[in-house]
Amino acid sequence: IRRSLPYIAAGTFALSGCSEMQSALAPAGDEARRVALLTWILFAGAAMILLIVGIALYLGIRGSERSRRVLGSDKAIKLGGIAFPVVTLTVLLGYGVWLMRGTIATDQPGTLRIEVTGEQWWWRVAYAGRNGTAIAEANELRIPVGREIDVVLRSADVIHSFWVPSLGGKLDMIPGRTNTLRLKAExxxxxxxxxxxxxxxxxxxxxxxxxxxPDGEFEAWLAAGAATPTGDRHERGRALFESAGCGACHTVRGTQASGVVGPDLSRVGARRFLAAATVPNTPENLARFIASGQAIKPGNLMPEFKIFSDDELGALVMYLVSLK
Ligand code: CUA
Structure with missing residues (x-):
């Protein structure tokens, strides 16, 4: 163990350098701030208790005759072993429940609602667009800064759990049930x-x-979402998309493709990542995902399409990239 210590230390240090994009200790919203506060309070309390127990242990073994007698007495055991944990844990429970106030969403008019459905193994995202149109996205939620968002959570198959540590959460997505999580990005x-x-x-x-x-940018994005995607300049890719039957599982608004099994691809070209934030959304990765997706995400439910020549795959990818 002693020999591996430097490696463990180096590994821990390297991990601590990971970006704060996904950290409960880098809060960017009220909810997450409360979780971070509670985490630090628990950490400090636990460190203090560890210190006290360490000192008591030392005094109980190596201390004077008197301290050993005091620490080994019935009274010390009742106080330290029963009364102290009962009081501490009760206070912590009460504090935790008090912190949770306001995190359960109540229907407030004007709150933006985003529906997120957990599916094996991606997130279906739906917005109510401006003129009543539904906007379907996948694996990416755009939200306006400074506004309360109600994220309506459901599951299409098994239990998933929605957790964005910097903003708050986490909340389970349970089949047959609707849970609502309130979030705000500051x-x-x-x-x-x-x-x-x-x-x-x-x-x-x-x-x-x-x-x-920022609010304006979000509204512009939402408004653009109702528009029919482009892609007209990529007739060949579009024809391949249709002839290969992609539309049986995927939707592209304004085309024959209206499948609802997999993610809506109407704006796939605008997404930052593919396969539920597994790889960056580049033409290379798109091509790889179509032809050998199991290598990128083992177990994912999309079959590998090896029927395309490199040339055809390129045309198909160009069509998908153009959908914005
Ligand atoms: Cu979905 Cu784990």
Whole structure:
């Protein structure tokens, strides 16, 4: 163990350098701030108790005759072993419940609602667009900064859990049930989230991003979402998309493709990541995902399409990239 200590220390240090995009200790919203505060209080309390127990242990073994007698007495055991934990844990429970106040969403008019459905192994995202149109997205939630958002959580199959540590959470997505989580981002930024309940196979690769935008930018994005995507200049790719039957599982607004099994691709070209935040959304990764997606995300439910020549794959990818 002693020999591996430097490696463990170096590893811990390296991990601590990970970006704060997904950290409960880098709060960017009220909810997350409360969780961070509670975490630090628990950490400080636990450190103090460790210190006290350490000192008591030392005095009980190596201390004077008198301290050993005091620490070994019935009274010390009743006080330290029963009364202290009961009082401390009760106070902590009460404090925790008090901190949770206001985190359960109540229907407030004017609150933006975003519906997120957990599926194996991605996130279906739906907004009510301006003129009543539904806007479907996947694995990426855009929200306006400084506004309360009600995230309506459901599951299509098994239990998932929605958790974006910097903004708050986590809350389970349970089949047959609707849970609502209230979130608010205090500053613009990109916050990473992760499915926090083991949901089979590639659970670890079920991530997402929340992109918090200034109000005006968000509204513009939402308004643009109702428009029919472009892609007209990529007839060949579009024809391949249709002939290969992609539309049986995916929707592209304004085309024949209206499948609802997989993610809506109407604006796939505008997404930052593919496969539930597994790989960056580049033409190379898109091509890889279509032809050999199991290598990127083992266990994912999309079959590999090896029927395309390199040339055809390129045309198909160009079409998808153009959908914005
Ligand atoms: Cu979804 Cu774990």
């Amino acid at each position: 500053r613009p930024g990109i916050y990473r989230g992760q499915c926090a309940e083991y949901c089979g196979g590639p659970h670890a690769l079920m991530a997402m991003e929340i992109v918090a935008l």
